Amino acid sequence: MANTICCIFNIGAHYRTPIYSLMDKELECDFFFGDTVFSPLKTMDYKSLTGYKKTIRNRRIAKGWIWQSNAWPLVFKPYKSYILNSSPYYVSNWVILILAKIMGKKVFVWTHGMKGGEKGKTKFLSKTFYKLCHKILLYGELSQTNMVKEGFKKEKLLLIYNSLNYDYQIEVRKDLKKTNIYQDYFKNNYPVIVYIGRIQKSKKLDLLVKAANKLNLEGITCNLTFIGKSVENNEIESLVQELNIQDKVWFYGPSYNEKEIGNLLFNAKVCVSPGPVGLTAIHAATFGLPIISNNDFQNQMPEYEVIKDGVSGNFYKAGDFEDLCNRIKYWISLPM
Numbered sequence: 001m002a003n004t005i006c007c008i009f010n011i012g013a014h015y016r017t018p019i020y021s022l023m024d025k026e027l028e029c030d031f032f033f034g035d036t037v038f039s040p041l042k043t044m045d046y047k048s049l050t051g052y053k054k055t056i057r058n059r060r061i062a063k064g065w066i067w068q069s070n071a072w073p074l075v076f077k078p079y080k081s082y083i084l085n086s087s088p089y090y091v092s093n094w095v096i097l098i099l100a101k102i103m104g105k106k107v108f109v110w111t112h113g114m115k116g117g118e119k120g121k122t123k124f125l126s127k128t129f130y131k132l133c134h135k136i137l138l139y140g141e142l143s144q145t146n147m148v149k150e151g152f153k154k155e156k157l158l159l160i161y162n163s164l165n166y167d168y169q170i171e172v173r174k175d176l177k178k179t180n181i182y183q184d185y186f187k188n189n190y191p192v193i194v195y196i197g198r199i200q201k202s203k204k205l206d207l208l209v210k211a212a213n214k215l216n217l218e219g220i221t222c223n224l225t226f227i228g229k230s231v232e233n234n235e236i237e238s239l240v241q242e243l244n245i246q247d248k249v250w251f252y253g254p255s256y257n258e259k260e261i262g263n264l265l266f267n268a269k270v271c272v273s274p275g276p277v278g279l280t281a282i283h284a285a286t287f288g289l290p291i292i293s294n295n296d297f298q299n300q301m302p303e304y305e306v307i308k309d310g311v312s313g314n315f316y317k318a319g320d321f322e323d324l325c326n327r328i329k330y331w332i333s334l335p336m
Contacts, residue, residue: 004051006079008071008096010034010058010086014042014256015279018165024049030079034058034068040198040231042256061091068092075099083137085110088129097132106134110160113143114150117298127151140302162282162303165258169286172258176266176287185250186223191332194268194289196227196261197280201234204275209236211272211325213243215332222248222332227264229254265289270313270331274324276301285312292327294318 005027012020012033023029030051033043036058046052057069066086072095075082082100084093084107093109100107113136114126127150130136136152137160138144144157182192193212199205205226212224226249230236240249255261261283265271270292271284277293278301284291285306291313293304307313314331316324 004079005029005081005083006032006074006077007051007083007085008032008056008068008074008093009084010066010068010090011037011041012044012046014044015164017044017048018167019163020044020049024051029083032056032071032074039200040229042254064089066090066092072096072099075103075105079105081106081108081134083108083110087111088125094129094132097129101132107132108135108137109133110137111139112302113138113157114146115143115298115300116146116149138302140305142297142305143302162279164279164282164286166286169258169262172262173266173287176262179263179267181263181267182223182225182250186248188221188223190221190223191269192223192225192267193328193332194225194227194265194271194284195273195280196265196271196283197273197278199226199228199230199234199236200232202275203273205234205236206239207274207321207324208272209239209243209245209249211274211321211328212248213245214325215329216245216248220329220332222269222328223250224248225250225252225264225268227252227255227261262287269334270328272324272328274316277304277307279303281306281313290314290331292316292324292331 007029030053031049032053033046033055035055056071059067059069061067066089068090071092075096086093097107118126135156135158137158139162144159147157148154183189195205195208212222215222240246265284265287268289271289272292273280274294281291281303291307293315295315296318309315314327316327
């Protein structure tokens, strides 16, 4: 065990299966996963990992603060290095970081880092937490740039970005072609706007429904498809009924079949995530679909960096509904 890396993660999301499997194969890791992130999330098959050891309990101990039961004693095991994927709000990680520092062990934190909007106590807390780390593994360039401005050495900030099952998706992409999947469902040939991901309030999908409705009322006829599980009583389906556009909206439901997803994305005109975009951007871009999201980068997810404005999509002015509608109108009006 002396040469093994100890990975203590908040959960093992299903989409992380490829990277965790590669780590399992190449890095001789032991894996400890938290049991929940307090919202519905499909997890991977932990037993597929040779190094899987245990699922540990995540407990809320105060608003926004998490304790991972039985995580901190792992610092006393004969591991030389630890990888944690969480934030300063996982209290047990503070214990691991401090004890590891004393014991001369290395801790790598896989995190969003500092996006530049931190102030006061939040900023102090974040800087102190990350200073305790040996290296910081970041999802995006914005955090790296901001943390360098905050005095962190660039060589301590390693960009690893985020991904889905890229190798398999590329194989799927090679075989994609235009199909009648939307014409068969909607019984028309109008352009399709799509969203893929969990259907939740933070994504501001009510704006997407209202935008599609507005465009249709203005004679710019279009359809809207949601690919993903509905969570958090988001009331999106109720809004669709209220606006009486059921015939223009397809709640496809969740899918983890990349061939199925590739077909849906490849045959749409644009992907839209009015709130933080996250892995939605990666999924869409991989299958050649332009993406629209907002330009409030300090509150965005790091995957927004996939979007090259005017090339692979657009950023609309956050809070400007008319601008969102205009951006969608532009992309769905382009010839196939």
